[in-house]
Amino acid sequence: MYLGLDGKVALISGGSSGIGFAAARELAAEGAHVTIGGRDPARLADAAERLKEVARGRVETTSVDITDTAAAQRWVDDVAAGFGALHIAVISGGSPPTGAALAFGLSGYQAAVDQVLMPAIAISQAAVPHLTAAGWGRVLFVASETASVPIATLALSGVTRGGLTRYAQSLAPEVARAGVTVNVLAPGATRTELVERAARNLAGADGDIEAQLRTLGQHSAIGRLARADEVGGVAAFLASERASFITGTVQLIDGGAGVMPPEFEQYTAPGAYT
Numbered sequence: 001m002y003l004g005l006d007g008k009v010a011l012i013s014g015g016s017s018g019i020g021f022a023a024a025r026e027l028a029a030e031g032a033h034v035t036i037g038g039r040d041p042a043r044l045a046d047a048a049e050r051l052k053e054v055a056r057g058r059v060e061t062t063s064v065d066i067t068d069t070a071a072a073q074r075w076v077d078d079v080a081a082g083f084g085a086l087h088i089a090v091i092s093g094g095s096p097p098t099g100a101a102l103a104f105g106l107s108g109y110q111a112a113v114d115q116v117l118m119p120a121i122a123i124s125q126a127a128v129p130h131l132t133a134a135g136w137g138r139v140l141f142v143a144s145e146t147a148s149v150p151i152a153t154l155a156l157s158g159v160t161r162g163g164l165t166r167y168a169q170s171l172a173p174e175v176a177r178a179g180v181t182v183n184v185l186a187p188g189a190t191r192t193e194l195v196e197r198a199a200r201n202l203a204g205a206d207g208d209i210e211a212q213l214r215t216l217g218q219h220s221a222i223g224r225l226a227r228a229d230e231v232g233g234v235a236a237f238l239a240s241e242r243a244s245f246i247t248g249t250v251q252l253i254d255g256g257a258g259v260m261p262p263e264f265e266q267y268t269a270p271g272a273y274t
Contacts, residue, residue, distance in 0.1 A: 004241025006031035009083040013037045014092035016047040018192035022232030023090050028055035035060040066119040076126035086130035088239045091120045092142035096156035116160040137180035138239040147186040148252045172248035181247035183238050188254030190226040221256025
């Protein structure tokens with residue numbers, strides 16, 4: 001399927017690893033010019049080399065802390081100026097700690113909002129003027145299944161991703177007639193570095209990490225964790241010309257977990273993602 005991404009300019013925050021990297025790889029393979037942002041220069045350099053293996057356009061990186069609003073704004077503006085346009089903003093970032101509602105005080109909620117919600121809004125607002133100027137744009141927020149499904153032991157994720165969803169759904173009609181779509185990816189448990197670290201924490205020093213990952217995968221109807229490239233493929237489609245009539249949606253990618261009985265809550269255990 002031709003996605004119409006040749007020559008499009010894509011900016012991906014959190015693009016050096018996980019789902020952000022998977023989305024960047026798919027976009028690069030489809031012919032988009034790709035620039036990824038992250039904090040760690042070494043990880044960015046490694047990611048850039050792997051992207052260049054499949055890229056048909058330019059690949060660039062920027063070391064940026066997206067919780068710094070001014071730095072994020074400069075990054076977006078510099079990308080648009082350097083490439084001559086900006087068409088796609090894939091906004092991925094960190095995940096807040098796991099735990100139920102009363103496990104956190106107000107400072108915990110404030111930190112989660114500052115880490116997850118506000119940077120995503122800031123990047124989107126920096127990107128929108130460039131997208132509307134181009135007359136064609138895609139804003140894609142990478143959230144989690146908590147953007148769509150309430151999970152009691154993921155309170156901070158639910159608060160921030162729920163807020164992000166409502167923001168995206170408010171933004172979507174505001175920019176739609178300028179040729180810009182806005183959507184939210186809501187992936188379930190996906191085999192990324194973060195989830196592998198959670199499995200390692202749950203398994204303990206002498207535990208079987210692969211067995212733990214298989215257990216975590218039972219959370220889905222398919223019976224395994226998602227692969228990052230499976231989520232990245234959905235991101236590439238939503239960023240494409242073929243998805244031009246899809247906006248204001250939350251795309252749940254959970255392998256059918258939402259229709260499973262609530263038996264497999266192990267991966268949301270407090271302290272897993274530390």
